[in-house]
Amino acid sequence: MDKILRIDMGAAGGPKMKVEDLGQYAGLGGRALTSAMIAAEVEPTANPLGAENKLVIAPGLLSGTVAAMSGRISVGCKSPLTGGIKEANSGGQAAQVLAKLGYAAIVLEGLAPEGKLYKILINKDGVKIEPADEYKMLPNYDLIDKIKGVYGDKVTCMSIGPAGEMKLSASSIAITDMEFRPTRHAGRGGVGAVMGAKGVKVIIMDDAGLKNREPKDPEKFREANKKWVEGLRSHAVTGQALPAYGTNVLVNIINESGGFPTRNFKTGQFEGASAISGETFADIETKRGGNPTHGCHRGCVIQCSGTYVDKNGKFVSKQPEYETTWAHGANCGIDDPDTIAMLDFLDDNYGLDTIDMGAAIGIAMEAGIIKFGDKEGAINLIKEIGKGTYLGKIIGSGAAIAAKVFGVERAPVVKGQAMPAYDPRAIQGIGVTYATSTMGADHTAGYCIATNILKCGGFVDPLKSEGQIELSRNLQIATAAIDSTGMCLFIAFAILDQPETFQALVDMLNAFYGLSLDADGVAALGKKVLSAERDFNKKAGFTAAHDRLPRYFYTDKLPPHNKVFEVTDKELDSVFNW
Amino acid sequence: MKAKIKLFATLRNGRFDVAEMDLAEGTTILNITEQLEIEKKDAAILFINGVHAELDSLIREGDDVAIFPPVGGG
Incomplete structure (x- = not known):
């Protein structure tokens, strides 16, 4: 994972690619990499569907290794939905496969000529970019069926459906799962529209003949991964509730609250x-x-x-x-x-x-x-x-x-x-995250539900404003760091409660890259990511007035608790004061 | 006095989803979980009438009590 693939989709004579070293982006992965690239390379006032915007696809720092849960991929750009910076995060097979292929990022640049549609093929032998007019306006499942007929079902795809081709601002990028179905999505912020504007229908990745990435210290890495898996399996949420019922186990408890x-x-x-x-x-x-x-x-x-x-x-x-x-x-x-x-x-x-x-x-x-x-x-x-x-x-x-x-x-x-x-009127902490996140209303950006409702990492009363700023701040910092590792965010339930499991994650990063990170270093990474994102949004025109909930959340009481959102504007403006 | 007791996720196995129980004055959630042989660690998240409660919270006439094991998602 020591190279970056850049493709200019608008180059004269058709798409042109080049492969670069990591350069200034060395040591970054996932969201840290996508946000650093967008912040450094995209004009904040750019038209999201224009030639100046870029679509950055980056596996996490531990993707492509044997580390459990490391298969999350980050997709970054200026969002056509929010007008700010975006990192849409997804599971599926792409992070592992792209990392094994050796790419820290794929960057789609420029603007394809109107009406042109391409597919990008990446395997151990290199990269090919070919016209894909035969795939025009195909829905994702139909597209994957066609691809299966040509490339088999051992490849991994990232694709857009008709919504992305029509450049709709709520369109996603689909990522195939272990059964080669397009079920996992970089869903939020209209990233599919940006891929559509680049004229890319599908990226087909094949890791045949490639091995897992090797850590600098294999023994320490193996040991840390063992403790990591033990920690995830022994925690009641990651070891029992999520496997048995999935994320939807939340319906009853959030309804109850x-x-x-x-x-x-x-x-x-x-x-x-x-x-x-x-x-x-x-x-x-x-x-x-x-x-x-x-x-x-x-x-x-x-x-x-x-x-x-x-x-x-x-x-x-x-x-x-x-x-x-x-x-x-x-x-x-x-x-x-x-x-x-x-x-x-x-x-x-x-x-x-x-x-x-x-x-x-x-x-x-x-x-x-x-x-x-x-x-x-x-x-x-x-x-x-x-x-x-x-x-x-x-x-x-x-x-x-x-x-x-x-x-x-x-x-x-x-x-x-x-x-x-x-x-956010009945769960005030998540309102702080919705209001202040660089992403727009996004629960994953600082999942206060964990502590407001689920009693993971302590308890902060969801019906009161006290303690919510600090809770959201700390979770937003931690999340920005986790999103950079390629780890699934659900590991948070275990690491919030079990210090030894958090340490196992830090140990894995250190063993893999030969680093000596500690908890402060992880927090520093999270802050760096958030600062870059905040800075981009500020230059794009966002002010404190954008870090607010819609007015009716402050005026219309929500039954059954009959509460409004009570965190003050002054408090909201203090979330990123570090 | 009567109160409604609701169990969720794994706590339902071998028990019930919802039951109206006849309780003595002064009954706490802990009394209920002990009666139902639910370990303390498995009664992780408790609500009375939609508000977070503790194991030693008192149950009152007509209360709606919800008992969850550790859960997460999102």
């Missing part, structure tokens, strides 16, 4: 929660012959995903994640797992962010275009995107745009990006 946004964030509890809970999904999958325990990439020991099948045992989609189940479920008043799984499939197939899609449909429901709870109507709205109709394009542009077009002022967005599955 009164922070489960229902019908476009009108109430904090959904009467249909039980029907769409992780317990119910796992039960359905087991009874129908699906699988409730499954990993999204090689080397995953948590296995939080699953496979959802219909009544006849036929594959429908991966097990919908908690955020998806909430977005297409409670937020739309829908309590039917089969409908939610179908919506998950359609989002994946067209290449869309499930969070912004559920939020946009919730807004369409509030606007009266369809009624809350209308299952067929919700499916049809997503299908409109696949057809490329004007209505579809509005929904596919995300919740903020849909709200403007449909005349709905209650849009649960920050910096243009839809809030995920936790209402």
Whole structure:
């Protein structure tokens, strides 16, 4: 992982590639690398869909090694959704494969001529860029089927669906999983649209004939990885709850807490929660012959995903994640797992962010275009995107745009990006993260739910403003560092509670790179990433006024606790004071 | 007095999802978990009427008590 592949998609005479040394980016990976590159190389006021923007795809520092859980990939650019810097993080096979191929990053630059579409093939022998007109407007599953026919099913793909080709601002980049299905997505912020603007339909990566990356100190690395896996397996969340029920185990607990946004964030509890809970999904999958325990990439020991099948045992989609189940479920008043799984499939197939899609449909429901709870109507709205109709394009542009077009002022967005599955009035800590994250409303940027609700890493009362700034600050710093290692964020549950498991992670980094990092060094890395991102956003035009929740979260009380968001503006402005 | 007791995730195995229980005055959540043979470490997250509670929290007439094992996601 000692080289960078740059491809100028707008070069005269067709795309031109060059391979460079890491140079100033040596020692960086994942989000640290994507954000450093965007901050250094992209004009902050650039048009996100223009030639000045770049799409940076980077595996984490430990990707491509035998380290468990190291298969996360970062996709960075200036976001067409938020107008700020973006790092969309995903599982799937790509991080491991790209790292084994030796690339710390692929950088797509320039602008493809209108109407041109390409595929990029990368294997141990080099890189080829070829026209891909035959793939135009293919949904992701159809595309992968075609690719399978030509390249087999041992390769890994990163692709865009019709939404990305249409440059919709809620479009995703799909990444294939271990079964060569396009189920994992760099979902947030419209990264698919940037790939579409670059004219790249798919990157096909083949690691045949390549070995895992070798650490500088193999013995210490092996020992640390052993402790790492033991720590993950012994923690109740990463060893038991996530494998058994997946992320959707959260439906019942967030609903119980009164922070489960229902019908476009009108109430904090959904009467249909039980029907769409992780317990119910796992039960359905087991009874129908699906699988409730499954990993999204090689080397995953948590296995939080699953496979959802219909009544006849036929594959429908991966097990919908908690955020998806909430977005297409409670937020739309829908309590039917089969409908939610179908919506998950359609989002994946067209290449869309499930969070912004559920939020946009919730807004369409509030606007009266369809009624809350209308299952067929919700499916049809997503299908409109696949057809490329004007209505579809509005929904596919995300919740903020849909709200403007449909005349709905209650849009649960920050910096243009839809809030995920936790209402900040009942869970105040996550409101601090939503408001201040460099990414727009993003739960993963500083997952205060862990400490506000799940009692991981201590407890801070979710209904009070006290302690939330410090909690969000520390989690945002830690997350920026974790996102740079290639590690799945779910390791946080174990490392927040078990110091020896955190130490095992630090030991792995040190053994692999011959470093002597300590906890302070990890925090310094996180701060450096956040500072670069904040600086970019400032130059792009963001001010303190953008680090706020929409007004109605301060004025409209959320049942059942009847709370508003109480963290003051002054407090919000202190999150990044270090 | 009567109260509603709700169990989730692995705690349901061999027990129940929801039960209305007849309890003596002064009953705590710990009394319930002991009666149901739920280990302390497995009763990790507790709510009474949607507000976080502790094992020694008192249950009152009509309360809605939710008991979760350690869970996470996101």
